[in-house]
Amino acid sequence: MRDAPRLTWTERGALALLLGVFLILGIYYALDNPLCKPDEAYHYAYAFHLRSGHGLPVIRVIPGRTQFTPVEMEAHQPPLYYAGVAGIAALLNMQERIIPSVNPYLLGTLEGNRCLTTPLYSTFPESPIFFTGRLVSLVCGAMALLFAYLLCRAFLPWPVALLSAAFMGFNPQYLFIATSFSNDMPVTALVHLGLWRLGRAIQIGLDRRQAFVLGGIVAGATLTKLTGLGLLIPLGGIAFWQAWRTRRGQPLLDAGLAALVVAVGGSWWFWRNWRLYGNPFATHLLTILLGRRSSPWTLEDLRDFLVYVWRSYWLAFSPGDLLFAEPPVYGGIGLICLLALFGLLKALHRNRSIRLLFALVWGWFLLVFASFLILTRSTPIFIGGGRLLFPAAIALGATLAVGLTELFRRFPFVPAGFAVLLAVYAASAPIRYIHPAYPRPHLVRTLEHPPTHPSGISFGDGYFELIGYDLQLTQIAGRPALAITYYWRTLRETSRSFSVFIHLQTRRDGHLVLLTQVDTYPGYGAHPTSAWRRDWIFIDRLALPLPPPESVFSGTVVTGLYDLPTMERLPAYDRDGRRFPADAVPLADLWVDAAGALHLSAPADAGGQR
The missing domain is CATH 2.70.50 (Coagulation Factor XIII; Chain A, domain 1)
Incomplete structure (x- = not known):
């Protein structure tokens, strides 16, 4: 059993600096960048639908139907994030002067029309609900970094834990999505909160109180995005491991209590989906909304998918992923990741105490990746991109931090230098890529x-x-x-x-x-x-x-x-x-x-x- 580490004033100051820099960059991304982030028009339509008093949206499933309204495109999503934004808008009596909407001419001309949302730019006074959704997402992105730090801090020295959060948060694509009107960052925050609590359960043991709290976290994550429900799998794995070690069944009962809390908290949503669509999770609706793939995957498809996921995890600044960085950027990041992986293997061999941390975060990463792969194999397009892996982003962040720290033990400033370089690149990325491609009117x-x-x-x-x-x-x-x-x-x-x-x-x-x-x-x-x-x-x-x-x-x-x-x-x-x-x-x-x-x-x- 290990007590939670106490944060020193130096550590708190460093953490506050990291979160402060992230929030400053995030405000810049949220307010200055065009309204052309992936699916924002659809997510916004969902929240605006609720704000207008229409209740939860319903997808009209009719055989042969191929065209759907913007609000229907995300209506299969759980409502917690959208209801939160709509609630803030109602509480503050926000009214849109300019209502962002879907561009009906998207990709319909030989030049231009490369943005899903119209207009391309707006301001907070003109579209307060839209920008409130972005800022809520930004706060959730910062919370995800905080919870990721606390998870790593339970196993690692604070400078390495801080470096883990830095590599996670200063990824340009993470900042891009953390300032988008979507439920990606709220679920990322709740999942990393759950991972932190799972990490504590590994260290101090799973008990009834922990199980109840974890159940509430997983229920909230599930009602934000279905990805959150997957946290029950590592929770069950930890319970089985502890039951086997202690030769007692109490951890299994505690895990069952957590699952019961999730079932009770999400039952109304699952029941609604069952009644409307015949599927409690509504995952089959993706093939209705996006179409069904007509041919099986080939090795070439798998290769293209992996390349696409890798590139869009780091930088894909447009809907449809039309705007990528230069190939050497991805190559350089890949080389650093390979070095970090080699360093991580050395660290795991030398330090047994961190093995459980990486078993948790990489086990979770593989679960998220597998679910992403299964979903995208059924549709004619590669859905989502690397942003769908952000609920497991700490796996890569911690790998970079621990691996590079191990490799450069004699030069500790080198890993920190890589993190600073990534932050500088993220700060310059909108000017370098977005503004030339999407100039202001x-x-x-x-x-x-x-x-x-x-x-x-x-x-x-x-x-x-x-x-x-x-x-x-x-x-x-x-x-x-x-x-x-x-x-x-x-x-x-x-x-x-x-x-x-x-x-x-x-x-x-x-x-x-x-x-x-x-x-x-x-x-x-x-x-x-x-x-x-x-x-x-x-x-x-x-x-x-x-x-x-x-x-x-x-x-x-x-x-x-x-x-x-x-x-x-x-x-x-x-x-x-x-x-x-x-x-x-x-x-x-x-x-x-x-x-x-x-x-x-x-x-x-x-x-x-x-």
């Missing part, structure tokens, strides 16, 4: 230079004015394109998100024929009209792919705004108040001559010059 009060083609066109009942536009021939994905820079001024604010259409059309036999088109929210979803503010000018560059170079064509490029749900176009008026036919504003004439040369000119009837 270009907003100004006044124009320094007038548009090349002034227009003065108004849309709707005095909502927006197209001050003018620029035209430029360019290329997208190796094919010719016309870049159009719009200069929009907001005259009246609206909560509706109107779409922009750009059509290249021609006349054949007296009928309009569409040659090519682009439909998108303004800014490729980065700055929809619902986020536009009065008297601000939004400079927006969109591009229209053109027919192949070998095509001989002539046509007119027209543009306008429409409401996507109804497909109704906003009325478009020239500066004299005359309405454009079909509410389509001509921007340019394009034609390819017999020699294959592409010509561009602005039409004479644009902007009321008719």
